[in-house]
Amino acid sequence: MAHRSPKLSDRSPDVFRFEISESSGYAQDWHAHDCHMLLLPRQGGLFLSTESTPQALHLSRQSFSLVPADFAHSTHAAPGQEKHVALYVDSNFIEHQGRLEGYQRFAEQAHRSGIWQGSEALDSILRLHDQLALTSSPEAFQRQLPHLNHLLFEECARLIARQQPALPRTELQQNALLVRDIQRYVREHLQDELSVDLIGYQFHLSRRHLTRLFKAFTDETLVDFTNRTRVETAARMISTTSRSILEISLAVGIDSPSYLARLFKRYLGLVPSDLRKL
Numbered sequence: 167m168a169h170r171s172p173k174l175s176d177r178s179p180d181v182f183r184f185e186i187s188e189s190s191g192y193a194q195d196w197h198a199h200d201c202h203m204l205l206l207p208r209q210g211g212l213f214l215s216t217e218s219t220p221q222a223l224h225l226s227r228q229s230f231s232l233v234p235a236d237f238a239h240s241t242h243a244a245p246g247q248e249k250h251v252a253l254y255v256d257s258n259f260i261e262h263q264g265r266l267e268g269y270q271r272f273a274e275q276a277h278r279s280g281i282w283q284g285s286e287a288l289d290s291i292l293r294l295h296d297q298l299a300l301t302s303s304p305e306a307f308q309r310q311l312p313h314l315n316h317l318l319f320e321e322c323a324r325l326i327a328r329q330q331p332a333l334p335r336t337e338l339q340q341n342a343l344l345v346r347d348i349q350r351y352v353r354e355h356l357q358d359e360l361s362v363d364l365i366g367y368q369f370h371l372s373r374r375h376l377t378r379l380f381k382a383f384t385d386e387t388l389v390d391f392t393n394r395t396r397v398e399t400a401a402r403m404i405s406t407t408s409r410s411i412l413e414i415s416l417a418v419g420i421d422s423p424s425y426l427a428r429l430f431k432r433y434l435g436l437v438p439s440d441l442r443k444l
Contacts, residue, residue, distance in 0.1 A: 173199050173200055173201050173203075173254040174200060174201045174254055174256055180256075180312065181255060181256040181258075181259040182253060182254065182255055182256075182312065182315035182316070182319065183201075183253070183254040184251070184252075184253055184254075184295075184311060184314075184315050184318075185251070185252045185253075185254070186208075186249065186250075186251055186252075187248075187249065187250050187251075187252065188209075188248070188249040189248065190248070191243070192212075192241070192242065192243040192248050192250075193241070193242035193243070194240055194241045194242070195240055196215075196238050196239070196240045197238070197239070197240070198235075198236050198237055198238050198239070199233070199235060199236075199237075199254065200235060200236070201235050201254045201255055201256055201257055202232065202233065202234055202235050202254070202255045202256075202257055202260055202276065203232070203233045203252055203253070203254050203255070204230060204231070204232055204252070204253040204254075204255065204318070204319070204322050205225065205230060205231040205232075205233065205241070205250060205251075205252055206230040206231075206250060206251040206252075206253070206284070206288075206292065207225055207226060207227050207229075207230075207248075207249075207250045207251075208227060208249040208250055208251055208292065209227070209248055209249035209250075210243055210248035210249065210347075210351075210368060210369075211224055211225060211226045211227070211243065211248075211344070211347050211369070212224075212225040212241050212242070212243050212248070212250055213225070213241065213242050213243070214231055214233075214239060214240075214241050214281070215239060215240045215241075216233065216237060216238065216239040216279040217237060217238040217239070217279075218278065218279055219279070222242075223281060224340050224343060224344065225281060226343055226346070226347045227284075227347065227350065228283060228284055228343075228346070229281050229282060229283055229284055230281070230282060230284055230288070230322060230325075231279065231280065231281045231282075232275070232276060232279065232280055232282070232322070232326060233279050234257075234276065234277055234278065234279060235257040237279055239279065251292065253315060253318055253319065253322075255319060260273065260276050261273070263323070264276070268327075269323065269327070271326075271327040271328075272323045272324075272326050272327040275326045275327070275331065276326065278331075280326075280331025281331060282322075282325050282326055282329050282331060283325070283329060284325070285321065285325055287321050288318070288321045288322065288325065291314065291317050291318050291321060292318070294314065295314050295318075298310055298314070341379060341383065342383055344369065344379070345379060345380055345383040345384065347369070348365060348369060348376075348380065348388070349384075349391065351365065351368065351369075352365070352388075352391065352392050352395055353395055353399075356395065356396055356399060356417075356418045356419045357416075357417060357418065357419045358419060359419070360392050360419065362376060362377060362388055362389065365388065376388065393429050393432075393433065394433050396418040396419060396420060396426075396429065397418075397426075397429050397430055397433045397434060398433075399418050400414050400415065400417075400418045400420075400426060400430075400438065401430070401434065401438075401441060403417065403418075404438055404441045404442060405441050411423045411426070411438050411439070414426075414438075423438070426438060
C-alpha cells in the first residue's frame with residue numbers, strides 16, 4: 167500500500183514547494199503526496215510508474231510529468247548521477263486557477279497523471295533558477311524563489327493545456343528517446359571521461375546492449391559519435407575564440423593536442439591550426 171507523503175501540509179502558507187534531488191541510484195517506492203507534483207528531470211532519466219500506468223514510463227529531460235494529489239506512484243533512475251526537480255503545488259490553488267479564463271483546459275488535464283513535452287522556455291526557467299542559486303545570496307535567492315516557482319508553474323500549465331499527454335511509448339520509441347538522451351549526455355559532458363562503460367553505467371545498460379542500441383539508431387558507434395562531437399565542438403571554439411589549442415583540447419576532454427590533431431584529420435580532413443588560417 168502506498169504511503170502518503172506530506173509536502174505542503176502544516177509547512178507554510180505558500181502554494182509551491184521546490185525541491186531538487188541529486189543522487190546516485192535514486193529510487194522511491196510507491197507513495198502519494200498531499201498535493202500535485204510536477205516532476206522535471208535535469209540530468210539522466212527517470213522511470214515513472216503510476217496507479218494508471220503501472221509499467222514504468224521513461225521521463226527524459228525533454229519532458230515532464232504531472233502527478234495529482236493522492237495519486238500513487240513510484241520513481242527510479244539508473245545507477246549513476248541523476249538530478250531532477252519536483253515542484254509541489256497546492257491542489258486548492260490548481261482548482262482556483264481552473265476557474266480562471268484560459269486555465270480550464272489545464273484544470274481538466276490536472277486531474278490525471280501524464281507526461282508532456284517540455285519547451286525552450288521551460289528549460290530557460292530552470293537554467294535561470296540554477297544561475298540565481300549560484301550567484302545570489304541565500305536571503306536574496308529565497309526572495310526570488312516564489313517568482314521562479316510561479317514562472318515554472320505557469321509554463322508547465324501552458325504546455326499541459328496545449329498538448330495531449332504522451333501515450334505510452336512502444337519499445338522502439340523508448341529506445342529512440344534513450345539514444346537521444348545518451349547523445350545529449352555526451353554533448354553536455356565532453357570535458358569528462360566518456361568511456362562506453364561509464365556511459366553504460368549512467369544509463370543502466372550493459373556495454374554490449376549500449377553498443378548495439380546506439381549503432382542501430384545512429385548508424386555510428388558511440389565512440390565515433392563522442393570523438394566526432396569533441397572535434398566539431400573544438401572546431402567551433404578554434405574558429406570563434408582566441409583560446410590556445412591546448413586549452414580547447416582540454417575543454418573537450420582530450421589531454422593531448424597531438425591526439426586532437428589526429429582526430430581532426432580523421433573526421434575533418436585537416437588539423438586544428440588550419441582553421442586559424444582560414
